[in-house]
Amino acid sequence: MSSIAQLLDGKALAQRMQAELAEQVKALQKQHGRAPGLAVLMVGDNPASAAYVRNKERACQTVGIVSFGTHFPAETTQAELEQTIWNLNHDDRVDGILVQLPLPDHLDSVALLNQIHPDKDADGLHPTNLGRLVRGEPGLRSCTPAGVMRLLAEYKIDVSGRQAVVVGRSILVGKPIAMLLLEADATVTIAHSRSPDLSALTCRADILIAAVGRQNLITAEMVKPGSVVVDVGINRVTDGTGKSRLVGDVDFSAVQPIAAYLTPVPGGVGAMTVTMLLHNTVWSYSQKF
């Protein structure tokens, strides 16, 4: 008899966490006389980025974080953005700063992220915070990877001593999630576009993290029966009728009868990303007192 994977419901967990954060923010505001503040820098008119930024601003409102939205035209220069970050670094009302990615091609995103003060680095992408992560020290953790770990913990999925395979090596997801899994005592393999025989690696995984951004990259044959499959992919596809929808990197319907746990897209990891950003902003604020 075949069973079906239990879905890891990121949307429900994100809602519960936001309710808790709202209580925490209310108490902190009462105690310290101001609410935490988050500044989101968006450059250009990428429609997906604009939607994510709107979601972030709405989520701030939900939990009582003050959001300082800054939307710049696509032709904004590196120097102008660096000046803005300098101002935000020195603004006492601002506890978290993030630069919505991707940026237009003429901008150097790495150089820009490096300008954010590490204590206000709400996305956890500054070299200091990535260094703290590697050293296992407290610090701001990247939102999507932290959301994955929170989701696994919620479902009491222990990764200690288990084989984890991360497919993808981005700074935003692949590398930090690998470090978080390692910190939680998993045996971690990072696979990428140059890894030969990807299936041989993924089939060994007790915990499989797909973070590439390619629809149906992970097929049923690539999944170990009874494993935990976490889909971090966000791919917008258009069907025959012209309707667009969001899918992950995992062939969901084929993998669902094989895995023990599986994250849906949407409603899985993506739903946790914004909540972890709010969590980071409140954490940065709390560190000041």
Ligand SMILES: Nc1nc2c(c(=O)[nH]1)N[C@@H](CN(C=O)c1ccc(C(=O)N[C@@H](CCC(=O)O)C(=O)O)cc1)CN2
């Ligand atoms: N500075 C950053 N830029 C980007 C990040 C990031 O973490 N920091 N990640 C992505 C985009 N992103 C946040 O910015 C993000 C992606 C997806 C979701 C999300 O809620 N997904 C939902 C579905 C939403 C929908 O229907 O469109 C889900 O999967 O359930 C939130 C945030 C790239 N840029």
